[in-house]
Amino acid sequence: MSAAAPETAAPVTTATFRAKKAAAEPIVMITAYDTPGARLVDAAGVDSILVGDSVGMTVLGYPTTLPVTMEDMLHHTAAVARGASRALVVADMPFMSYQVTAEEALRNAGRFLAEAGAHAVKLEGGRVVAPLVRRMVDAGIPVMGHVGLTPQSLHVFGGYRVQARESEGALALLTDCLALERAGAFAIVLELVPAEVAEFVSAQLAIPTIGIGAGPGCDGQVQVYHDLLGMGDFAPKHATRYAELGEAIRAAVASYAADVRSRTAPAERHFTHAEEGVIEELRASASLARAAVTGLEEE
Numbered sequence: 103m104s105a106a107a108p109e110t111a112a113p114v115t116t117a118t119f120r121a122k123k124a125a126a127e128p129i130v131m132i133t134a135y136d137t138p139g140a141r142l143v144d145a146a147g148v149d150s151i152l153v154g155d156s157v158g159m160t161v162l163g164y165p166t167t168l169p170v171t172m173e174d175m176l177h178h179t180a181a182v183a184r185g186a187s188r189a190l191v192v193a194d195m196p197f198m199s200y201q202v203t204a205e206e207a208l209r210n211a212g213r214f215l216a217e218a219g220a221h222a223v224k225l226e227g228g229r230v231v232a233p234l235v236r237r238m239v240d241a242g243i244p245v246m247g248h249v250g251l252t253p254q255s256l257h258v259f260g261g262y263r264v265q266a267r268e269s270e271g272a273l274a275l276l277t278d279c280l281a282l283e284r285a286g287a288f289a290i291v292l293e294l295v296p297a298e299v300a301e302f303v304s305a306q307l308a309i310p311t312i313g314i315g316a317g318p319g320c321d322g323q324v325q326v327y328h329d330l331l332g333m334g335d336f337a338p339k340h341a342t343r344y345a346e347l348g349e350a351i352r353a354a355v356a357s358y359a360a361d362v363r364s365r366t367a368p369a370e371r372h373f374t375h376a377e378e379g380v381i382e383e384l385r386a387s388a389s390l391a392r393a394a395v396t397g398l399e400e401e
């Protein structure tokens with residue numbers, strides 16, 4: 103079912119992304135939000151880890167990505183960076199961290215690399231953010247674009263809908279991608295775009311496209327950790343559930359609860375015994391502990 107992970111342990115860089123596109127080798131990206139998750143996906147051989155603002159829904163219990171803050175993203179990015187040794191770590195810039203002023207956007211983007219250990223940032227938008235992308239790249243910050251369905255604009259779109267269905271939308275998408283490429287973006291996420299449009303756009307670009315719900319014609323694929331592992335309530339059409347970890351966790355915790363309630367846990371192997379005589383001495387001197395506590399209360 104799955105091809106083997108790459109044998110090379112060399113860290114993945116933005117140059118690796120370009121080389122993989124040139125060699126027509128698919129780029130594998132997945133989200134992660136904490137150190138154990140990052141360790142696991144890194145060990146599985148993914149090329150890149152996205153610390154997505156999807157953390158808002160997958161981990162923080164929000165209904166959308168909109169409430170996620172810079173502090174949330176820095177916290178989760180730093181945790182992921184501590185767990186990743188080979189994969190390229192990309193941090194999502196949250197809503198309103200790059201839309202207000204270019205200076206604020208630049209400072210926020212820099213914090214992901216300088217404070218949290220990310221290798222690159224991702225931000226949503228096409229032509230409108232291209233000048234900002236240029237400034238970030240000029241400042242030494244690699245940028246991944248994100249077009250198509252951009253979840254931070256959910257209320258502008260009026261729902262999570264496939265984008266660029268008509269030729270006008272497809273042309274706008276292509277123009278956005280070309281503007282991002284020209285501005286120096288090293289890759290672009292295409293989310294919920296018809297497969298033929300994504301394939302056409304990918305062929306027009308020298309930088310790789312990373313698809314989610316955008317078909318096999320993209321240069322790589324990204325998926326949300328919880329969707330692939332069966333840990334979310336929602337099963338998007340574009341994700342295969344490769345495991346049912348949610349059900350496995352529920353069943354494991356239910357077994358633990360049953361063992362505690364039936365006094366099967368802890369078992370003999372889970373604890374140590376006191377040395378001989380310790381309990382007798384403790385019984386004889388327990389009144390000293392009571393007197394000490396009473397003395398503390400009187401002070």
Ligand code: KIV
Pocket residue numbers: 133152153154155156157194291293314324326
């Ligand atoms: O936040 C996220 O997980 C994303 C992916 C869906 C691309 O932006």
